[in-house]
Amino acid sequence: MSEERSLNFIEEIIENDLNSGKYATLITRFPPEPNGYLHIGHAKAICLNFGLTKKYGGYTNLRFDDTNPVTEKTEYVNSQQEDIKWLGFQWKNELYTSDYFDTLYDYAVDLIKKDLAYVDHSTAEEIAALKGTPTEPGIGSTYRNRSVEENLDLFSRMKNGEFEDGICTLRAKIDMASPNMLMRDPILYRIKHAAHHRTGDKWCIYPMYDFAHGQSDSMETITHSICTLEYVSHRELYDWLIEKLGIFPSKQYEFARLNLSYTVMSKRKLLQLVNEDFVSGWNDPRMPTISGLRRRGYTPESIREFCDRIGIAKRENLIELGLLEFCVREHLNKTATRVMAVLDPIKLVITNYQKDQTEILIGENNPEAEDKGGTREIPFSNELWIEREDFMEEPAKKWFRLAPGSMVRLKHAYIVKCEDFKKDAEGNVTEIHCTYIPDTKSGADTSGINVKGTIHWVSRQHAKNAEIRLYDRLFTVESPDAEEGDFKDYLNPNSIEVIKQAYIEPYMSNASKDIRYQFIRKGYYCLDDDSTPELLIFNRTVSLKDAWAKTNK
Template sequence: MEAKLAFAKESPPLSIISAAKIAGVSLTIDPSLASGAAPTLHLSSGDFIHGINTILRYIARVASVSNFYGQDAIQASHVDQWLEYAPVILSGSVFEPACSFLDGYLASRTFLVSYSLTIADVAVWSNIAGTGQRWESLRRSKKYQNLVRWFNSISLEYASTLDEVISAYVGKRGIGKSPAPSLKEKVHDLKENTSGPEVDLPGAKVGEVCVRFAPEPSGYLHIGHAKAGLLNKYFAERYKGRLIVRFDDTNPSKESNEFVENVLKDIETLGIKYDVVTYTSDYFPKLMEMAENLIKEGKAYVDDTPKEQMRKERMDGVESKCRNNTVQENLALWREMVNGTERGMQCCVRGKLDMQDPNKSLRDPVYYRCNTDPHHRVGSKYKVYPTYDFACPFVDAFEGVTHALRSSEYHDRNAQYYRILQDMGLRRVEIYEFSRLNMVYTLLSKRKLLWFVQNKKVDDWTDPRFPTVQGIVRRGLKIEALIQFILEQGASKNLNLMEWDKLWTINKKIIDPVCARHTAVLTDQRVLLTLTNGPKEPFIKILPRHKKYEGAGKKATTFTNRIWLEYADASVISTGQEVTLMDWGNAIIKEIKTENGIITQLIGELHLEGSVKSTKLKLTWLPDIEDLVSLSLVEFDYLINKKKLEEDEDFIDNLNPCTRRETSALGDPNMRNLKQGEIIQLERKTYYRCDVPFIRPSKPIVLFAIPDGRQQSAAS
């Protein structure tokens, strides 16, 4: 749909222009209206729509973006409320109070309405960005962290679209940019194009780019796959192109429907929107036909050389004895392979490329091999399956992929990819390389991760010690942190070994402003403090779960004359010392009872008129009541004890002997209400994610410790 937007030159309607670009509505800009006139949208039908919010509602209704006006009438009403509110942000003295309100509102939300982007987000974002330097000053002050997180996430999601609008109508000094560089800024070796914008992909044209994210369904997605997926998402959006999710399911021995389902779940978790899901197995008939054609053309042959001997001959550049078989001999053996006969099982199909090429990937690679294991989608229909090296270029070309993003570990096989396309007579697909994401003390090989699962070294693929998307989320990582971390790396080709601490530091900045605070003491390391002038009868106060964030809710705290302290705290207290009991006041320790050098009890009295500023010890405590809940605090360590394994090192020789430690604790009664997945901070301890919520008194709540980027592990 095309339309003309007329407005006064001095007051461009950023929200309309931004929304139209995101919604796929083509606008001709006409800044010719008189000063103070409201914008008007002239449609090709001759109709016109007058006023900012009326135009925004129209755009939302015709948008190509799903649920841009909400999913139902109630959400649409909420969107309308935000559209009415958005202009308030621009009005002088109201701007900062509006930011404060938005910050609180967004504390536990990713978007303003529901769980996806609506035109309400675009309108509010545009009005904030339109204040220019005023917003930039507030953003840099880190005063409104939730608002900044929301603002930056939209900036990154629609970087090219919004940057273009802001640069054109506000100024070129990046109003919409994240404090962390956007992926556009990080892309390696950007090329200049004098006739248009910067081109990140070779030969890329807006509206014509097609990329694909092609995981093998032989495991769950891990952090390395996440980088590949997010880069494909970025380029598809940058060039207004297509993104195909393709399952490279060519090895039935390793693949399963469980992996397919969980990969799709992980893709959704990462927020990767795609156009279609395909499978390499969809093309098995065409791939077999192509292999047979190459045999007939003398570009491939069937080889029965034993695997180890074949590997050695390829390394030494020695031609196989089968290389010069006749086409008829090759076709006969090919039929044996297709039928899965005993003779056929001894053979494979190899491309006839160049056995003397210095690049060993060109030394007659294997195209097809036999496998009688049933396939998770097609059962036992086939006895032969293509290799990744053969199937990938064929399916890329057939599906219309213009740019194949591959990590630089495949660099030596790029020449093979292009040569196979050439022999097949298919169009060229441009390869774009980026560096593989390597993490310290971490294995990213699915074969090695499977070993841990099969040998019960971990619970399953979602184990918090695993680098899988589900594993790190279960440990307490927010997806926003993972996305920010990966986009900061950009599409650089430089190999790097990344520290987990950086990722967990980003995560802490996201969870700390909003997660509730609770109190716990270790079950076997606690000491009773009796307050001689404490309340004779217990009483309850309602306190905030987070002193600086109202959205965290309230908690009920019981005050009694008998309270539990951590033994570690009790051990550093001396008789006569004044201490502060957090959320209560001061107390003076009058007596310390010991038995065999072990502190058994403390006697003290409240001194609530005392100054909390004058005490050195600020102590967490729990009341001695029956309602305390049992906790299991779980800490994790790396699965291997070496920062980086060399190629000749066996990971089994470098296993960390202790990777999980559980500690029993008692927690305040409010923790009965924790939900699975909820993140909290235990005062003066660390952050935790609730893995198993309260079920019954005899079963402890299980809390997984979340690294904060500062803790030293046993491995390091």
């Protein structure tokens, strides 16, 4: 986190707590539910929790909130661990709410003994009907006044599997007239006969999030339990349970979650996109998941910078996707290896350059780096591939690329002059003929000739074939969740374009997934997981400039 900016409100609370001696050590936790892959919204929470203990000392626990066996998988546990490490963070303790199932059961028994919890045989519909409204008090269940002994017996029988799913629940006995609807006898345990990914069939009752959360925090002596704003109304119950159980008083604080334009953050909706094959998987490069962003070529540094820039606030707001793209452009500009790739090829023949001759030119890998990122060898010959858009048969005003009679510099090579071109029967240009000027070689130009345009190219003889996947925003509207109808109605039909026949420098034969590349004049790219030595596949991370802003104003 940057030391130059002012403290956010959570940092102010922590500094006051540490300076006053309230806590000797700052302890936070990141508690994802293993029911899906982590997304960019989770990255904000990860950077906050781990960043605070990095700044102030102390440590952060990773605790998997695995209280719903139906939706949780070990696959998700593994992916979430990988994502956190990739972002650059390391937890002190790897924990699971299921580690505490025995203790949580004992806590529930303690509440029953204090006549603060009861077993309710009401249906879910009956409980909802008796809950009241925000302006009208609720009505107590007919089971609310069961004796402590009866409740202890019934809860034990729930645990032993004597009841089917939905037959009864354990509810806290608080206040059916509370202005906070969550305090109107909330459910603490429900019956669910389902195998758990860690505990198997040991349990058939599982604690609700509100019962497990604060108590797990307390058992880990979490000093600052940081949640998103939707849990503000849950804080009263969090505090009530800790107080009635007489356990370590962890404290909950809330901040605004990340809402990002042109995407959705609900794991339920992201799972829909995966299950209904709108995307290729959780790590589809169009997905806002951390694994999707990683596959698309985003760097952990750029995501951490993005989270730092948006800051921590108490009010919800919509963050522009363009800011995330700006952060990755800024980082990749300093770190990406420059190479040449032609995505829409047209042949250029240099008529006065000897056939079958190959000249090795030298290119800087990154002019933004202090050592220029090293250099690479680039073969040059009399037949090249160039971008079709770099030639215009009838040039527009201020056209500085190739056209009949015009001159342009070939990147790292020579100045060439267009002499003529060929067309096919349909009138499409198929071949451009140029002559080169020998004394205009880059780095050794003695000609005195100045041209305003420079274009990239790849030697036709030496080029490697590549598939290029161009990704765009997943949705066509800024706030898919806020629109009428099904959010999937607003999916962008042009969110991916696949170029099957592109050409890249032979240097890229040894391209690595660990290296990010700038295809000169085209954008930033990375090697995709599907790539093989026989077929190189690259994903566009982001364009060189924000083209979306111009075309969608």
